[in-house]
Amino acid sequence: MSLRLVLVRHGLSTFNTEHRIQGRDDLSSLTAEGHEQARRTGEALRDLPLAAAYCSPLSRARDTARELLQAQGTSLQATANDGLLEIDLTPWTGLLRSELRQTFPEEERRWREAPETLEFSRPDGSCYRPLEELMVQARDWLNGLLRDHAEAVTSASTSTVLVVAHNGILRCLLLTLLGLPAREFRRLRLDNASVSVLNLSGSASDPEVQIESLNGTVHLDRGLPVKGDGPRLLLVRHGETDWNRQGRFQGQIDIPLNANGLAQAQAARSFLADQSLQRAYTSSMSRPRRTAEVILEDHPGVPLTSTDGLVEIGHGLWEGCLEAEIAERWPQLLADWKRAPETVLMPEGETIQHVSDRSLHTWDVIAASLDHEETALVVAHDAVNKTILCGLLGLRPADIWAIKQGNGGVTVIDYPHGVAAGAVVSCLNLTAHLGGVLDRTAAGAL
DSSP states (O other): OEEEEEEEEOOOBHHHHHTBOOTTOOOOOBOHHHHHHHHHHHHHTTTSOOSEEEEOSSHHHHHHHHHHHHHHTOOOOOEEOGGGOOOOOGGGTTOBHHHHHHHSHHHHHHHHHOGGGOOEEOTTSOEEOHHHHHHHHHHHHHHHHHHHTHHHHHSSSEEEEEEEEOHHHHHHHHHHHHTOOGGGGGGBOOOTTOEEEEEEEEOSSSEEEEEEEEEEOGGGTOOSOOOOSSOEEEEEEOOOBHHHHHTBOOTTSOOOBOHHHHHHHHHHHHHTTTSOOSEEEEESSHHHHHHHHHHGGGSTTOOEEEEGGGOOOOOGGGTTOBHHHHHHHOHHHHHHHHHOGGGOOOTTSOOHHHHHHHHHHHHHHHHHHSOTTOEEEEEEOHHHHHHHHHHHHTOOGGGGGGBOOOTTOEEEEEOTTOGGGOOEEEEEEEOGGGSSSSOOSOOOOO
16 A cells, blocks of 8 residues: 655653754753653554664664664664754754854744755855755655665555654655645644654655654643644544445535544544633534534533534535446546546536635634634534645645545644744644554545
8 A cells, every 4th residue: 555654753852851952963862751752652653563664873863763662562673874864053053042042043033934044154164054955865865765665655555664863854854755845844843752654655756645644642641732822723523424434425415423433523522621722613514513512522611613614525426426436427537536636626516726715714714813822623524624734734735635634633733923924733633542543544535
């Protein structure tokens, strides 16, 4: 089926706790908590056979990989590779973040707001842009990985590769895989010892990429990533229906949750029970509304607003059909839907661009209405959630297959500098509350 990449950021380090700039110098080491995080991550991955493991040669990543693999129960050892080194911030290495703001205020602002423009001078007088160099490094390392594991990308089975590295290089790997430029660097968040899962399939030279999950920290007993300043939205896909399980295109036919879907909603309720919620929004259809109602049982008094802007894509004449039935009547249209979904107008239905326009408009209205510290719950559908996330990540509606949304999966979107400054995808499609690191929910028909 694919080459599965499991990306893990190293555990908490001494420089992390001291709020110092680390970069690629090997001056910090794992804290006691960082060692424990590595062990817990290995235990969380215990049931996942690994074909290979790679790590940065810096001690905080190398030690995380070693302890993770020991806890995972494998004899596999991680291969250290310079292509996984962290970003080169040599002029700042060891500085406290407070010192950085005081000593280099303009450069620090640029690093926060437009990191791709940050420029340093070398001793020989030449200049370099650290993030641009890191993007080239990420591309070159990925090219080598794909060469070494070309058979896995095209195989009928799934091969899993572990990658343990650093915040900056892992973000650049994600951007490179998604075809995004360095300016989108700040759209992603990766916490210490977090787990992100990507699936690569098709051609090793130009693989199709899917983010299965991003920045999962449930295995660390942390639940969701810690909220900072700014509004937050929790985006949830509704629980399973019988048609999800059967692989039928349901679209705007109002199919209710099945027993498993209700259990998924209950699991999401428990997972989000300790979150502070001020508002909630749902598609006007029954399956997301029922999911939202279950989650809100632990949040009495939170108003729930239904909106047609979040209803599922209209599949038109495809609704109620299995894929095999669609293949008989509309073989070329189905092939186009899988290959280039942006080109397809479903018979008596919608285009993915229509869905993206109304979903993103609704999302933007909700986000703009939130006060600085408010958190809102949004429960919707597969295609709706995917188009919203494509927009927030800087992707196009054509890229919906790059995003996975499992039934009952939870995604967190933060606006740390306000809505006008843009979104940060703090985590994506967390399904560990449903059991295990991987998303094992029904594939559905979308």
